[in-house]
Amino acid sequence: MSLLNHLNWRYATKRMTGEKVPQEKVDYILEATRLSASSMGLQPYTILVVEDTEVRKQIQKVAYNQPQIVEASHLLIFAAWDNVTEEQVDEYMRNIATVRNIPVESLADFKNSLMGSVVSRTQEQKYEWAARQTYIALGTALAAAAEQGVDATPMEGFDPAALDELLNLKEKGLRSVTLLPLGFRHVEADFLANAKKVRRNKEQLFVKVD
Template identity: 50%
Template sequence: MSTYVDNLNWRYATKRFDESKKISKKDLDTLKEAVRLSASSYGMQPYEIFVIESPEIKEELRTAAYNQPQLTEASHVVVFAAKADVTAEDVTEYMENVGETRGIPTEQLEGFSNMINGAIVSRAKEEKAIWAEKQCYIALGNLLSAAANMKIDACPMEGFDATGFDKILGLEEKGLHAAVIATIGYRSTEDQTQEYVKVRKSTEKLFTTL
């Protein structure tokens, strides 16, 4: 049986997908749960995630992704959309979730709420948007790792017109902005990239133990 590290060596940024192969609902649900459980700053998850399977919408998104074939060939396109602004109302909603989930009166969470409001909400809107986008990348990492462990191919992508994605998916009116995307599915035998040897820094060059 393959180990986790073996599966990370197996994965690569898939350039061409087999259009005839689709991710099963069961596997897709597992990937969603893996992403849902991702870490985020304060646990707030200041983003929403759109899983696109509609051929028509994928075709539209492809035009906003410089006609890259992954957008239509992959089984699904995953769009991580960050909050354009993080407000006190978002913190209140999160506190209500914490209280309900852990059985704690929200009054007891006032200190936690004040800390987040002081550390995040008080920042300039642009700073908050950058902070929210960073959280999307943590969730993206979970998606890539989980997919590799399930032998599902994925390609993280920043090469797209975010404003175009926002328009196609109606994100702006939801207070969201497309931060990063990933296409997921199964590699095509025609994708020569899968034969490339993975290139990474050596352990000695990458890590310093103090």
């Protein structure tokens, strides 16, 4: 199947069967997400992977009792860094130097650019920037899940402050942004399972600028 076929197949699944997603498929989705595009490559977020049923039951309570939270096989939580610091940038520079086998000093201009364009902002501005980065990773995760025949439902319908408190994210310097249950659609229980996909047509969506 082509990517377009996979994307036509996927939808925001409302009910799932509870069947476990094979670990190799989960690993594939996570690796694709790890390789996702990110501004300057910094990836200013952490993705929590929740498989434990009891933990997901607690999360469901702060996610308006949406059934996918507990009917899924795994729940991914995309959590942005609450702040972006020079220490985090330095760690990133060291990682680049190690992976590419270059002196970290050779990255001074890149570090200064990152410091000037991101770290110099207010903390709330840095969080908002980091939160937007999570959506790029989320999009990659959705496409990878579709390619693997795994249903995935992007969710903003939850209380971020309550979830952060439940998982002690503030102490980890994180703030939750989106949720992504992974599982398999329950065709009989989900009213959208056999519905045709609806999107704006290309003439409406794309405007050529001359």
